[in-house]
Amino acid sequence: METKTITVWILGLFQLILSSVLETSNSSFVESLESTQSYDYSKYHSMDEIYRWMQDVERGNPELVSSAVYGHTYEGRNITLLKLGLEDPEGREKKVIWVDCGIHAREWIAPAFCQWFVKEIVNSYKTNKKLEQMLQNLDVYVTPVINVDGYIFTWANDSTRLWRKSRSTPPAGSSCYGVDLNRNFNANWGMVGVSFDSCANNYGGKSPGSEPEAKAVMDFVGRMVNQTLCFLTIHSAGQLILMPYGHPEISAPNYDELVSVGEAAAVKMKKVHGMGYTVGTSPQILYPNTGSSRDWARLIGIPFSYTFELRDKGEFSHLLPEEQIQPACEEAYAGALSIITYVHEKTFNSSTLPNASVFRVAMMIWSTVMAVSLTTGVMM
Amino acid sequence: MSLRIIVLLAVLTGTIGSPRPEADSADMKAHPNSVPETAEKTKSFVQEVLVVEKAEENVMATGELNVNHYPARRAAQVVQHYLNTRYGSPYRLLQVDKVHRGNAEDVADSGRKYKLEISVMDFISNITDKCSAEILFPRGEQQRSPQVQALCEEPLKINTKAQEEALYQQYKMNSSLLSAQYLPDSYGHIEPDMKPFWHLSIVAASFIMLNESSEDTLYNVAQVANITQLATENDQLKFDCHVLLHEMVSQEIIHWKLLFTWSPPDGVKVLQMEQLPHRHEGEKPPNTN
Numbered sequence: 009m010e011t012k013t014i015t016v017w018i019l020g021l022f023q024l025i026l027s028s029v030l031e032t033s034n035s036s037f038v039e040s041l042e043s044t045q046s047y048d049y050s051k052y053h054s055m056d057e058i059y060r061w062m063q064d065v066e067r068g069n070p071e072l073v074s075s076a077v078y079g080h081t082y083e084g085r086n087i088t089l090l091k092l093g094l095e096d097p098e099g100r101e102k103k104v105i106w107v108d109c110g111i112h113a114r115e116w117i118a119p120a121f122c123q124w125f126v127k128e129i130v131n132s133y134k135t136n137k138k139l140e141q142m143l144q145n146l147d148v149y150v151t152p153v154i155n156v157d158g159y160i161f162t163w164a165n166d167s168t169r170l171w172r173k174s175r176s177t178p179p180a181g182s183s184c185y186g187v188d189l190n191r192n193f194n195a196n197w198g199m200v201g202v203s204f205d206s207c208a209n210n211y212g213g214k215s216p217g218s219e220p221e222a223k224a225v226m227d228f229v230g231r232m233v234n235q236t237l238c239f240l241t242i243h244s245a246g247q248l249i250l251m252p253y254g255h256p257e258i259s260a261p262n263y264d265e266l267v268s269v270g271e272a273a274a275v276k277m278k279k280v281h282g283m284g285y286t287v288g289t290s291p292q293i294l295y296p297n298t299g300s301s302r303d304w305a306r307l308i309g310i311p312f313s314y315t316f317e318l319r320d321k322g323e324f325s326h327l328l329p330e331e332q333i334q335p336a337c338e339e340a341y342a343g344a345l346s347i348i349t350y351v352h353e354k355t356f357n358s359s360t361l362p363n364a365s366v367f368r369v370a371m372m373i374w375s376t377v378m379a380v381s382l383t384t385g386v387m388m
Numbered sequence: 389m390s391l392r393i394i395v396l397l398a399v400l401t402g403t404i405g406s407p408r409p410e411a412d413s414a415d416m417k418a419h420p421n422s423v424p425e426t427a428e429k430t431k432s433f434v435q436e437v438l439v440v441e442k443a444e445e446n447v448m449a450t451g452e453l454n455v456n457h458y459p460a461r462r463a464a465q466v467v468q469h470y471l472n473t474r475y476g477s478p479y480r481l482l483q484v485d486k487v488h489r490g491n492a493e494d495v496a497d498s499g500r501k502y503k504l505e506i507s508v509m510d511f512i513s514n515i516t517d518k519c520s521a522e523i524l525f526p527r528g529e530q531q532r533s534p535q536v537q538a539l540c541e542e543p544l545k546i547n548t549k550a551q552e553e554a555l556y557q558q559y560k561m562n563s564s565l566l567s568a569q570y571l572p573d574s575y576g577h578i579e580p581d582m583k584p585f586w587h588l589s590i591v592a593a594s595f596i597m598l599n600e601s602s603e604d605t606l607y608n609v610a611q612v613a614n615i616t617q618l619a620t621e622n623d624q625l626k627f628d629c630h631v632l633l634h635e636m637v638s639q640e641i642i643h644w645k646l647l648f649t650w651s652p653p654d655g656v657k658v659l660q661m662e663q664l665p666h667r668h669e670g671e672k673p674p675n676t677n
Contacts, residue, residue: 329576
């Protein structure tokens with residue numbers, strides 16, 4: 009009798025502990041889900057808030073979102089990405105889409121867009137069959153802020169808001185901080201539209217990839233280059249969709265296709281709120297420049313590489329009012345999705361599906377025949 | 389029983405396994421025409437300089453201009469600055485909406501002349517207007533300001549006289565002098581009461597931007613750091629203002645101090661302008677942790 013009571017007590021205690029453990033892990037899941045629902049995507053957020061948000065998004069959507077720290081900034085901070093993807097039911101190799109924001113510190117609408125982009129996907133993939141299919145075939149890597157040090161610096165006080173570069177310490181003989189990370193990539197580095205004066209806002213650093221933020225991207229994406237279909241880097245301002253290359257003498261091999269895909273995206277973007285985005289290479293529609301992440305991506309073989317320059321066209325430039333965050337992000341999302349969908353369709357749905365179903369039917373017939381012969385054999 | 393096994397096996401096969409499709413990767417690898425990375429790395433510095441010069445020459449298009457390309461866009465921006473010096477007010481500010489046609493040609497010994505057909509939009513009323521303009525970018529040892537002639541169809545279409553008069557009276561009568569900082573603030577926000585002074589500062593800054601423009605620049609006002617009203621004995625309102633200009637091609641932020649007057653009948657008159665030196669951070673940066 010007594011052993012029975014003890015057993016019951018032990019079992020009861022065990023059940024209590026187990027349920028409380030489950031409840032806390034479940035409640036942190038619920039908490040994370042709730043906090044991402046109440047997160048205001050129409051406001052600019054500090055880096056601390058963005059780090060916390062990334063944790064919440066991951067915890068609240070474990071089947072879709074995972075995170076990775078793939079480098080450290082000059083001042084030692086984490087460079088973190090969110091990876092969005094679903095398991096491929098057919099177990100095929102996933103292809104990669106890369107989206108990064110905030111290479112330039114003052115372009116606040118860019119990190120705002122990366123957060124919006126993640127939120128849109130998280131909120132719609134369960135009810136959007138096409139998106140769900142794409143996430144089964146693709147892993148989308150999103151870095152909300154690459155230049156973390158620079159971004160934090162723009163939040164320090166009113167006078168630092170327009171900082172552009174990283175926060176690396178001045179080279180010998182100079183008193184000027186920072187490197188223009190978008191001139192530091194290993195793509196015709198130092199040739200055009202770049203300065204060797206460390207005080208200049210387009211100072212390209214002392215050598216290609218000398219800056220840890222740029223190196224982190226090149227190392228991480230470099231390892232996945234064979235699977236990467238598309239590289240989107242988000243900036244402001246100017247309302248432009250820039251194609252490679254920034255060097256005026258070099259043309260991408262798929263120039264025509266880049267133009268047509270870019271133009272299609274611009275059309276989709278204009279449909280949202282009537283805002284026009286111009287498509288072209290940087291030397292055509294902006295200025296020549298080398299060492300950009302977009303050029304590096306195209307150069308190592310990623311076929312679709314674009315720089316998005318978001319709103320506006322000069323009224324507010326980098327100080328885009330918060331009430332424009334939502335419309336700017338809505339149109340940018342339409343543009344990004346247009347390119348990602350094109351790239352996905354070209355890779356996955358152009359020639360594979362009909363073959364797959366024929367193969368499946370053939371397999372079914374074959375195995376049925378085998379099964380019949382086996383069982384009848386056994387019977388006999 | 390055997391039929392059930394057959395059905396079960398068939399169903400099982402149907403749900404498991406399907407071929408691994410070959411991704412259409414052939415055309416994604418290095419195209420025969422693409423420039424290999426290694427070739428670029430070995431270019432010498434001298435060669436790089438030559439390439440830069442050649443590139444810039446190629447870009448100096450002559451004749452009919454592509455309206456989406458930067459030469460026409462930069463010339464149009466100069467017209468914008470010119471129009472704002474003439475027609476800008478606390479309640480009227482123009483920005484380039486579209487370049488319809490553009491043409492550029494070298495003028496012997498004087499410089500380069502652009503002829504443009506553009507649309508401008510008043511970003512307060514959203515009304516657009518059509519303008520034709522000629523811009524001469526002078527060449528020579530001294531960097532001189534561009535010369536602009538422009539004719540718009542209805543530049544003063546929106547009547548802002550009443551609003552301007554009301555603003556003028558309010559600040560003429562006010563015993564305390566206006567003082568405001570950071571228009572817009574870091575979040576892009578401007579108090580509605582301060583918007584007319586943000587506009588006024590941009591009009592005054594347009595005189596600077598017009599003077600400083602060339603074929604290699606694209607200026608916008610990034611922010612008004614400070615605007616302070618000064619007392620006057622005459623009928624003008626007088627302001628001391630610190631503006632931050634954004635120059636797109638160099639991506640620099642350039643600081644200017646301006647002293648200007650304004651009244652509804654006389655418009656904006658710049659009395660003094662002074663570029664502030666490029667701030668190098670000799671001091672320790674603010675604590676960002």
